[in-house]
Amino acid sequence: MRLLEERIQRDGIVRAGNVLKVDSFINHQMDIGLFEEMAKEWKRRFSEKPINKILTIEASGIGIAAIVAREFQVPVVFAKKSQSINLDADNFVTKIRSFTHGREYEVIVSRKFLGSEDHVLIIDDFLANGCALMGLLEITQMAGAAVEGIGIAVEKGFQEGGRLIRERGIQLESLAIVESMDDETGEIHFRAQE
Amino acid sequence: MRLLEERIQRDGIVRAGNVLKVDSFINHQMDIGLFEEMAKEWKRRFSEKPINKILTIEASGIGIAAIVAREFQVPVVFAKKSQSINLDADNFVTKIRSFTHGREYEVIVSRKFLGSEDHVLIIDDFLANGCALMGLLEITQMAGAAVEGIGIAVEKGFQEGGRLIRERGIQLESLAIVESMDDETGEIHFRAQE
Numbered sequence: 094m095r096l097l098e099e100r101i102q103r104d105g106i107v108r109a110g111n112v113l114k115v116d117s118f119i120n121h122q123m124d125i126g127l128f129e130e131m132a133k134e135w136k137r138r139f140s141e142k143p144i145n146k147i148l149t150i151e152a153s154g155i156g157i158a159a160i161v162a163r164e165f166q167v168p169v170v171f172a173k174k175s176q177s178i179n180l181d182a183d184n185f186v187t188k189i190r191s192f193t194h195g196r197e198y199e200v201i202v203s204r205k206f207l208g209s210e211d212h213v214l215i216i217d218d219f220l221a222n223g224c225a226l227m228g229l230l231e232i233t234q235m236a237g238a239a240v241e242g243i244g245i246a247v248e249k250g251f252q253e254g255g256r257l258i259r260e261r262g263i264q265l266e267s268l269a270i271v272e273s274m275d276d277e278t279g280e281i282h283f284r285a286q287e
Numbered sequence: 288m289r290l291l292e293e294r295i296q297r298d299g300i301v302r303a304g305n306v307l308k309v310d311s312f313i314n315h316q317m318d319i320g321l322f323e324e325m326a327k328e329w330k331r332r333f334s335e336k337p338i339n340k341i342l343t344i345e346a347s348g349i350g351i352a353a354i355v356a357r358e359f360q361v362p363v364v365f366a367k368k369s370q371s372i373n374l375d376a377d378n379f380v381t382k383i384r385s386f387t388h389g390r391e392y393e394v395i396v397s398r399k400f401l402g403s404e405d406h407v408l409i410i411d412d413f414l415a416n417g418c419a420l421m422g423l424l425e426i427t428q429m430a431g432a433a434v435e436g437i438g439i440a441v442e443k444g445f446q447e448g449g450r451l452i453r454e455r456g457i458q459l460e461s462l463a464i465v466e467s468m469d470d471e472t473g474e475i476h477f478r479a480q481e
Contacts, residue, residue, distance in 0.1 A: 122400040123363045125356045151346035156363065159350040162319045163357075169317045169350065206316040 094134050094268040097246065098283050100127060101269055107276045111249070119246060120153035120218050128157050131268055132164035135214070135244040138266045142241040144214045146170060148207070148233065150200060150225055154217040157246060161216050172229060173201045185235045189228035192221070200228040202236070209237035220245040220267060223254025230263075242266060250284050288328050288462040291440065292477050294321060295463055301470045305443065313440060314347035314412050322351050325462055326358035329408070329438040332460045336435040338408045340364060342401070342427065344394065344419055348411040351440060355410050366423060367395045379429045383422035386415070394422040396430070403431035414439040414461060417448025424457075436460060444478050 106114040118124040144165055149158035150172040162169040175198050185202045207213075215229050226243065233240050240263060248255050248267035258265045270284035300308040312318040341363040343352035349365050356363040369392055379396045401407075409423050420437065427434050434457060442449050442461035452459045464478035 116397065117399065121364065121367070121397055123353060123356070123365070125353060125363065126360075128353070129357070152349060152365070152367070153345075155346060155349040156353040156365070159317065159319060159322070159353040160357065162317070163323070163354065166320075169319065170315065171317070171346070171350070173315070173346075203310065203315055205311065 094131065094286075096127070096130055097269045100124075101247065101271075101283075102281060105281060107274045107279050107281060109276045111251070111274065112276075113247065113249070113271060113274060113281070115218075115247060119157075123156045125156075125160060128160040129164070131157065131246060132161040134268060135161060135216075135266060136164050139214060139242050139244070139264070142214070142264075143212045144241050146207070146211045146213050146238075147216055148172070148202075148213045148229060149216045150174065150229060153219075157218055158216040161214070161244065165214070170202060170206045172232065174198050175201075185232045187228050187231045187235075189224045191224065200225075200232060202232050204236070207233065207236040207238050211236065211238035212241050213238050214241055215243045216245075217243075218246045220248040220254045220258075220265075221252040223252075223257050226254065226258060230261075244268075247271065288325065288480075290324055291321070291463045294318075295441065295465075295477075296475060299475060301468045301473050301475060303470045305445070305468065306470075307441065307443070307465060307468060307475070309412075309441060313351075317350045319350075319354060322354040323358070325351065325440060326355040328462060329355060329410075329460060330358050333408060333436050333438070333458070336408070336458075337406045338435050340401070340405045340407050340432075341410055342366070342396075342407045342423060343410045344368065344423060347413075351412055352410040355408070355438065359408070364396060364400045366426065368392050369395075379426045381422050381425045381429075383418045385418065394419075394426060396426050398430070401427065401430040401432050405430065405432035406435050407432050408435055409437045410439075411437075412440045414442040414448045414452075414459075415446045417446075417451050420448065420452060424455075438462075441465065 147162045147169040242264040245267040248270045250270040274281045341356045344366040436458040439461040442464045444464040
């Protein structure tokens with residue numbers, strides 16, 4: 094998506110260790126006007142799918158997912174990342190490893206909010222190694238829900254997550270796919286998309 | 288706000304220990320249509336204020352804040368709850384105590400996204416003892432930003448947070464204020480509002 098790629102070129106910051114900071118418009122400060130354009134693009138790309146629920150994971154996916162849900166006119170469920178005393182005992186739970194935070198945590202969705210009647214679009218801000226997505230896919234499987242597709246804002250195309258998801262035959266729509274970046278020059282190259 | 292009170296009466300669940308679960312429409316599954324009506328109501332109540340930024344805290348405030356920001360046509364900043372390696376060193380940081388999770392954590396906002404030019408509306412889903420809000424107020428003070436008001440979905444009127452905020456002269460608009468609730472009968476009483 095040209096608009097997002099241009100924004101990443103302009104405001105994204107490349108750091109050593111293949112870190113791409115987009116915190117001025119995606120995952121700390123959020124540009125809601127941009128999110129609306131992204132939501133419209135996903136609506137176009139998933140127009141054939143009978144989506145009745147958006148699924149995401151806290152925290153930085155929630156803002157995008159809320160705007161996408163508005164566009165699709167369906168509810169959002171966000172997976173929680175650690176057991177809270179306010180959560181029901183009756184949950185779908187799986188474990189994932191976060192490389193960003195260097196630790197394992199549980200991903201939790203209440204059984205009340207995901208079931209075999211659901212046709213889910215999974216939304217998240219970033220896809221790198223795919224650990225968070227694998228956790229969400231496992232939860233949808235436990236629930237017997239159908240995954241109609243996955244929408245990602247920024248995919249790191251040089252990490253394996255995107256390939257692993259596509260090999261499973263899931264429609265994955267990443268609006269910007271970074272092929273390479275250079276923290277010395279600040280250059281960012283995107284994979285060509287239609 | 289009548290619409291929200293009715294929804295809480297219908298779908299809220301009262302648990303022992305003054306716990307009110309609204310996870311089917313506010314803080315696990317999110318009803319975006321309801322959030323849009325809440326956003327319009329806050330827009331009405333804060334129509335005189337020169338708001339140029341929404342501030343919230345992860346995770347459950349983010350969805351509401353995104354929809355409110357869309358209504359106000361301004362960006363959102365969400366405070367993070369623990370140091371992440373993707374965050375700049377250059378942050379406003381304060382400590383708050385969460386009674387829900389029974390631990391202390393840091394609240395963090397990058398200095399890049401909050402400053403003396405900002406007129407902030409703080410948005411959150413719940414107000415009880417007010418610890419999270421006090422943390423956000425401290426951060427806005429560090430940043431030299433003006434707090435134009437606070438919008439809360441559900442206030443527990445029998446806890447002290449609301450009183451403490453109002454005593455500071457801040458315009459606090461809670462769309463539903465629970466005066467009392469009974470986990471045996473499931474009854475919920477709201478404070479009368481204009």
